[in-house]
Amino acid sequence: MNITIDVKDINSTVEVQVKGEIDAYTAPKLRESLFPLSEQANVSMVVDLTEVSYMDSTGLGVFVGLFKSVRAHNGEFKLIGLSERLRRLFDITGLADIIDIKSHAEGGLE
Amino acid sequence: MEVQSCVKIINEWDIVAARQLGRNVAKDLGFGTVDQARVTTAISELARNIYLYAGQGTVAIEKVQRNGKAGMKIIAVDEGPGIKDIRKVMEDGYTTSGGLGAGLPGVKRLMDEFDIDSTPGKGTKILATKWLR
């Protein structure tokens, strides 16, 4: 059960690639590495979840927190590369209506 | 050989000098090898804390007597940044896991008596005593 988080932060454009599992054990690490970045003014944050094999609701909490923080700093927040299962999680929770998400099929980071 | 009773801790080699001083006193008092090693480890930890966190300070060793019992007291003093939350540094599981050494709870366990005084911005004074059994 591990996670790797790759971050590219150039002029408030933050590209993040997450690999592995997001659960109660790895979520704090994810929050710690991304939260400070979400607090930049007009930040544009894109998180690629293509290689996330598992995510439970704790991960959802992290992304909602990030989304709210980015929005509070007039930024843009986007999740891409969602698997069908993740997509469903965002649909059920109603988050798909407020967060910009793109599934696996709709392309990832270049 | 003349026994120095106080070692100034400035660089890492002074830690060895403090250990040597402690070992000589312990041997002299008749501590067994295990207790010698315990006292020396305690001195080593205290001296190392001074070297790492305070920059400089002193470690003194005193022979002490109480109720007919003999023992030795380590007095480690520095004028470093001090410790804000003593309770926290005295908590178990704080330092050993990362290979940071025994930490203060370890020193406390190695010795029979332990006392710490610290003022943030002023420095720290630690007294630790081991009695001859």
Added chain:
Amino acid sequence: MEFKDNLEGKYREALSSFLKDQTEQALYQGQKISRKTMENRVSPEEIISMHKSILMEVCPGDPQKILDSFDFLMEVMMGYGIAYREHQSLRHQQQELKSEIELAANVQHTLLETKIPDVKVMDIGAISVPARQMSGDYYHFVQDENQNIGVAIADVIGKGIPAALCMSMIKYAMDSLPENRHAPSSVLESLNRVVEQNVDPSMFITMFYGLYNPDSHVFSYAAAGHEPGFYYEASTDTMSDLDAKGLLLGVEKKTRYRQYEKQVEPGDMIILLSDGVTECRTSEGFIERETLMQFIRNNLHLGAQEIVNNIFKQLEKMQHFELRDDFTLIILKRDV
């Protein structure tokens, strides 16, 4: 591997130096090795074995040196000795924490206790099992003065103690709702405001609230990001998702919730669950909703409480008795 080779070299060097003239300096090196080996999780028995083989190499058959070498070994072991005693004290502390949590779990249990209403028209079954000691799931039944049955099922995102604390708050918010405001959409709207204001921004709650009118047999309901339940229609013998859309509680202050209605016929069943039921992971991956529906189907002939008990048992077994998430399942069955 590289560390081990490196370690042997350092050990050989320090031990040889100590055997040569027993300096404090060499012992200090020993203490430093102790620190390094602990950092790299080298076990004490590995050190003894290394000590032995290096000793045979440096001084074959010199009894005095062999004896001296134990002083060095003792120095290296000192760190382990301290860690061992610390471990004992930590274990004791853990015991204390454990019994404290057990106590808290009992308090929570009493706090969240709910009675399944005993009504003529319906057979109701419910089961809720926490993954750890304290649950982040919550279910509750209320009956108002018109005999309407309210059923709430909620799940705090997150597990363990933080989730449990949060759940207690929801329980009190529910209790303090005005008597006349039990329409599902307005219940969710009020609770959303409470959660939004009082809970940590990365903590959210999913909830389903339903109200059953025993006279008209209309079940009205609304959901806030909650895992959809199922509906079993007896007349056609079919099972479908009990879909209801709505945002999680605590994300946006002014969220409106849509209210849905369903006419419940004799023999029909409403199945409500928390995501611990569908997020149950077996060796073959997640359990599919279809599989779950099949389980329910296989138990249709039983009473509501027996059905939920059986399904829990079956899923628990499939996960090799290791729950990853809190598990709550409720079944409301209109009597024939």
